[in-house]
Amino acid sequence: MLLWLVAALTAGTLAPPGPVGTTGRQGDFAAAAREFGVPESVLLGVSYLESRWDANGGRPSVAGGYGPMHLVDARAAAPAGPLHPQGDARGDDSRPMGPLPEISPEPSAERRAPADTLRQAGRLAGLTPDTLRRDPAANIRAGAALLASYQAAPSSDPADWYAAVARYSGADDQAAGRAFADQVYAVLREGASRVTDDGFAVRLDPQPGLRPEAAGAPAGTGALRGPGAPSPAAPPPAPGGAECPATLSCEWMPAAYERFGKRKNRDYGNHDRMIQARPIDYIVIHDTEGGYAGVPSMVRNPRYVSWHYTIRSADGHVAQHVPTRDIAWHSGNWDVNSRSIGIEHEGYLAKGTWYTEAMYRSSAALVKYLAARYHIPIDRAHILGHDNVPGSTPKSVAGMHEDPGPYWDWAHYFELMGHPLTPPRNTSGSSVIIRPAYTVNLSYFTGCAATDSSRRCAPRGASTVWLRTAPNPDAPLVTDRGKHRGRPATYSVYDHSARASTGQRYAVAGRQGDWTAIWYLGQRAWFYNPASNPSAVAARGPLVTPIRRDVRVYGRAYPERSAYRGTRPERLVPLQYRISPGQLYALGDTFTGMHISADSFDPARHVITRGRLRYHQIQLGHRVMFVKADDVRVIR
Incomplete structure (x- = not known):
């Protein structure tokens, strides 16, 4: 003891x-x-x-x-609204969004x-x-x-x-x-x-x-479909229908798709409809930072943002707003938006509220269904938190969102999906998966109280570990040059810059006593990992290492300039980070560059550009990022 x-x-x-x-x-x-x-x-x-x-x-x-x-x-x-999301959820620097309107809940919200x-x-x-x-x-x-x-x-x-x-x-x-x-x-x-x-x-x-005898009828009210059908190009759900597994209660609550403003073909919202099939590589987990009753008024406003699904806290009820074939504006990174499905969960990152088991179970069933339908691997390289989505450009990095935050129980979530984060047998050495025991991992955080950002948050289970510059509990936290621009990291619940999260895989950079180092944002980052109460498990998986000095890192996997036909080429803008030979990073996936130009109300005018430039997705820090395949060597 x-x-x-x-x-x-x-x-x-x-x-x-x-x-x-x-x-x-x-x-x-x-x-x-x-x-x-x-x-x-x-x-x-x-x-x-x-x-x-x-x-x-x-x-x-x-x-x-x-x-x-x-x-x-x-x-x-929680109040229904109004809510004030920060940043540009569309994340497309070629067509930035204007200020978002203040949203008040519909009158019917009080009756709910x-x-x-x-x-x-x-x-x-x-x-x-x-x-x-x-x-x-x-x-x-x-x-x-x-x-x-x-x-x-x-x-x-x-x-x-x-x-x-x-x-x-x-x-x-x-x-x-x-x-x-x-x-x-x-x-x-x-x-x-x-x-x-x-x-x-x-x-x-x-x-x-x-x-129980009363359990015979299906629970859901939507048009229920099995994995693999329909195809991504299927028609959008009709009113009363939703793309959900049959075990869930789902409703179709459509988001607005309307013109507004003077530029009739470009001023529209709040998502992009697609005729061509788009690749879907990610599912992004969000929290609403507000009550469910405010959701209808938000998604029905064409000047607001959008996401594909919302899950209610009390009973796990699901509402779908955007067909999965279409692009919702939710992650703050256009490349990720164009290749993902976004799911909002009623809750707050830090205000003392907690996520219910009913919501976890509904979400896990929905994600498992979507992953099967779109052939998405169920791992932390593809099931991302909003806090794992990279910034699109150096300017956007510092303002990227932090939800669902350290109190989301990723280990339990993956257990519910039938993919527990357990180590394979006879594995040791080159990489680890972060896996603290959630209930007893009562990490120190500040910033939960709106009136005092320096006050310690109430102790409760968390899914992250702190990363330090040396194997010592008194050593400073590692720094994130993109997040803080040279300033030190903080213990704020809203600051992920010196944290690794459950399920993320990192390359081992060293071990000393009860401490383990990982490669993180171009540096060694140490976390406490005693054998008696480990914070990580051994893992298998490919790694990448740079073959030249100062390899650039990107927030988007866009094609080469010569690949664009009939649409303006997008610039390949590197982020603030660089990696060098001797460093190792977990390889999550490999993509050929793609860009969807969707700046018209008419989906027939959207253009999908596919290039030949290949990228590797790596776990660089708390967020995933991309490197050009020609700049690194894969170690399997």
């Missing part, structure tokens, strides 16, 4: 140990289930989908839910406010709202009372509780409620076990044969 404590302190992480078994959180669920006549497995399953049994430090989710049972205080729900289950459950259990916010055991007890109140007739059979579980979701339509219940019963069949964020071991034993 003492060695574990010392290691955690040295790494800047500390998980508070707590009681386990029937005397801890497991006992709280058992007692509440007995008191209110709810099958214990059902209570555990509902709570797992809402919170993964975590207390979240008494902080509300973006939907205003508190505690393990996600009891909703409608007054604490979540039900106040916190007070309803409190009345049923005889507990005050404040107690339910701060006391996890009381929260579980009140949640059990609320769930029991939704049950038509007493029953000890978990299969009989489907309708009550669907109602507990708080979804505003039956399809979304059924989808939530389907996911709960999937958890009951699979089982689950974990240590919560406050140190309690909880287990749900699997019930593989459990099949």
Whole structure:
């Protein structure tokens, strides 16, 4: 125990140990289930989908839910808007976007406010709202009372509780409620076990044969399609339809495609329609930095930006806005936009809200479906956070977005997609995948409080590790010349410049004691990686190394100038970074340069230019970037 404590302190992480078994959180669920006549497995399953049994430090989710049972205080729900996104989401320096309008939520947004289950459950259990916010055991007890109140007739059979579980979701339509219940019963069949964020071991034993009678109908309301069909050139979804797997509740909420302004063929929004099939190499994960209720008014404004899907926090409901064949303006890099699908998740990077299991599971199912359809590898070189997208030009690097941030649980996300970040057998040596234990990785961050950017954030699990200039906890953080222009990195939750994230693969640059160095932005970067509590796992994969000094790095993989026909050539603008012989970087993919010129309202006038210049995508820093294949040697 003492060695574990010392290691955690040295790494800047500390998980508070707590009681386990029937005397801890497991006992709280058992007692509440007995008191209110709810099958214990059902209570555990509902709570797992809402919170993964975590207390979240008494902080509300973006939907205003508190505690393990996600009891909703409608007054604490995130505001619908207006929102003010920074930067140019289109990321095309040949046609920069103007100032974005302030967006106010539609009047109907207030009618979609979540039900106040916190007070309803409190009345049923005889507990005050404040107690339910701060006391996890009381929260579980009140949640059990609320769930029991939704049950038509007493029953000890978990299969009989489907309708009550669907109602507990708080979804505003039956399809979304059924989808939530389907996911709960999937958890009951699979089982689950974990240590919560406050140190309690909880287990749900699997019930593989459990099949509730009410689960027969499909959950989704959209036009449901299987992987591989239709082709990327298929017609856009009709109203009421969406490109989603059949297991999800999806709706078609179309983004605006309208002309405005004086330049009728160029002033339009808020995405680009495509007739020709475009390659789709990436899926980009975002968070909304606002409430779901504001989404309709944003995507329906042609002067605003766009993305392909939004996933609601409370129940995992999915809305699609842009057909996947079309280009949404979401990542801040036109090259990435033209080759990606963007998914927004209701939540905040740093304001104390947390991502629900319902949202994780819906997102994982959607990404797995899209990856199969477009043959996208399910790894961190292709499933990117917005914070992994490179700047297009040196000028744009510093302003690129940081979401979904360090609190997104990448390891759990990949487990849900069936691609856990585990090391292959008999592997050691040349590269590592970052993989700290999320729950106990309570890294130091500042900047979560809007009123005081220097104040420490509340400790909670994180998916990143800090990178230092030497194998010493007192050594300075590494610097990012593009992000800070010579100034030191910070511990801000909004500053990724000295962090490596779960799932990212890096070339090993050295080892010393409990420390490992990786090649990062042209320098050695050290992170604490003790064998007793490792922050990374050994990995296989190709690497690249420069064959000449000061190899330039790019934020876009554009064709050579001579490849353009009938459209203005785009300049190959290198970024601030350079790499040299002796350095090694993980190779994520290889592309032939491509550019889509889509500066007309008429998609028939769009031009796709394909060249012969080849690029390698590398994990240069926290963000992926590109090098010309002729400038490096691949080591396999």
